Amino acid sequence: MSRLNYQASRFLISAPTLAKCPSDGGAEVAFAGRSNAGKSSAINALTHQKALARTSKTPGRTQLINFFSLGEDTAHRLVDLPGYGYAKVPEQVKLEWQRHLADYLQRRTSLRGLVLVMDVRHPLSEFDQTMLGWADDQDMPVHILLTKADKLKAGAAKNALHQVRSRLREWEDLVSVQLFSALKKQGIEEVHARLDDWLFAERQ
Template sequence: MARLHYPAARFLTSAPTLARCPDDRGAEVAFAGRSNAGKSSAINALTRQKALARTSKTPGRTQLINFFALGEDLERRLVDLPGYGFAKVPEKVKLEWQRHLSDYLQRRASLKGLVLVMDVRHPLSEFDQTMLGWADDQSMPVHILLTKADKLKRGAAASALQQVRSRLREWEDLVTVQLFSALKGQGIEELEARLDAWLLGPTEA
């Protein structure tokens, strides 16, 4: 079984709009989530790099679509989407972000799956449910990372996982869920397996 080497990931480019994104070929997986959900930390944990995706003490600073190539392979990419929820920006700017994000999610042919990052203590926010609704409309598979699992005791984390799965039962053909902790390195192999399946496709994974 082929495996991708995520520590080889490197920054490729940033794009403010769909038109400025890299050529729409190959395969890519996008990471989305509220600004404080731990999205950048999850990408850094996956790639075993401390600062590939920039973490900020001011949530919502990422206003660009950031692309990372897996080593020299430009045909397989990770994408860090702008975070939402806590950004202190004018409403006009926020609406502009949403328009560009919607363009990317609906029109990007190389997008094979969406990793939706949620704080295990505050899952399924309004933003999360909007993203799930969009994915359902597009028949786009979604893998949910319930991050910061180290903040809960094992039993409480398992209970939170079960509750999210229960609430998403109607989408179970498209949505998978796991616990994740960037701090403890929990769940990285499970995430890698999901990304391999999307980025390599059924014939290679």
């Protein structure tokens, strides 16, 4: 049973830059991923809500850092980071997103961990590997969700999980991986347990 009530999550604020983010106290976990990896759907499934995080038929429309509090509990937060790699926006805009994202990831002291969302059929993209490299530099723990696991047969999904774990063996002390399906509600309890561990952890 989760120690935190993720179902009570509610929108707190959207911030275009680090300076506009909420007060840097308490603890938060950020979700990152390519725009078409199913990040918003994963957040909605984890909070048992249909539209907490905005899903769009045009991936990449989330250009802000979105904060969610766990009900009245603003000391524990979930953060939806801008998606990358698919959005049809000018290169200058993408560079601006990346700069604000880097600012948040490197300077936000309340950040306890990063959930990196990848489509199980297309894992470890260039963006994903950039994020993992950053996390390694910051000694930040990462939990990878291999989403859309329902799109593959059970054997193929397990094989994809094994392949990703094998490729990340050098980071196994910092990175964990699981299969996830927002559609089938697969893997939700495992993610809740990870979020609980991080959100109750002291900053190192």
